[in-house]
Amino acid sequence: MTDPAPSPGRARPRLGVFKFASCDGCQLTLLDCEDELLGLAAEVEIAHFLEASSGVAPGPYDLALVEGSVSTPEHMERIRRIRAESRRLVTIGACATAGGIQALRNHADVTEYLETVYARPDYIETLAGSTPPSAHVPVDFELRGCPIDRAQLLEVITAFLAGRRPGIPDHSVCFSCKQRGAVCVLVAHGTPCLGPVTHAGCGALCPAYGRGCYGCFGPAGTTNLGALVPVLRRDGMSDEDVGRFLHTFNVTAFTAAEEKDLP
Incomplete structure (x- = not known):
């Protein structure tokens, strides 16, 4: 991390929160921050967060939080677009850091799953596997968990907005x-x-x-x-x-x- 934190005279940093294939649990962890979220909202402009508001603003974003795995052709295009619009990109949760439980299909025949689950599998557009965004674009940090820990999430957001590396231990x-x-x-x-x-x-x-x-x-x-x-x-x-x-x-x-x- 070498970029300086925004000076007091500059506009508030812009935060974007995005969902791919997931259960939304990690985004809910951010909403569950409650009092801390109010303080965060005073320090940043939440430009894109559909879990919280239907009002969205286009990029660029100073920090993008991405939940979920890349599981469809549309996902591949969208994660590249988000990466291009984001100064820093952090993936949050097991789906976004390891493909999630849906990555069990990586070890099976996805065509067989489609024919078993869907009456019209020809309507379904999907990839053969479920992969984390890091398999497709550069990622600045991966925050683990199913779901993620609230305190760790706040540390990651604070660290990146302050221009330092998050203090997340990697011990067991x-x-x-x-x-x-x-x-x-x-x-x-x-x-x-x-x-x-x-x-x-x-x-x-x-x-x-x-x-x-x-x-x-x-x-x-x-x-x-x-x-x-x-x-x-x-x-x-x-x-x-x-x-x-x-x-x-x-x-x-x-x-x-x-x-x-x-x-």
Whole structure:
């Protein structure tokens, strides 16, 4: 990050929020900021945010937040247009950083899905796979989560508007468990848990309540599935169970981690 923050005399930075293939949960996280959103709205011009207002203004945008995966030919054209109109582009959520749960189709025959689900599949225009925007355009930052964490989102917006790199740690959920004093469900109870290989950001919500981590925030900065998978098998999971455990919200990201860590 080398660009300076706007000076007090300049116009407010312009923010655009855009949706692709997703459930809207990450945009709702921004709306759920409530009091903080009021302060943010005073500092920026929200030029495009259909989840919040039907009133939109064309680019350029100082910061674009993009939720959702690229899943149709129209999406490919639109993400390139948004990138061209945006000074900074940040993808938010599992769909936008790893293709989302809809990327399960990347490992199957999308034509078969179309014929099974739709009465007239010839009316459907779709790509064979679901991919994050970073597969098509340069992205300045990826914020993980399904959905994203409110505090992390505010940190990202604040950082980019101030001209600095966001202070988002890339350590695993295990660090968060230790910070909040949660008992390790994997060690103490033999509960399958992806915490050792999952990016922190949820505050170790599931382990704190005695449940194993489901990997909502995707792989941590450093993963070692080669060490974790034998433990999951020890605790009663079959190879098929392990595959299903990993291939959910962040299927493509964990698949890449498997290829790196597993023989």
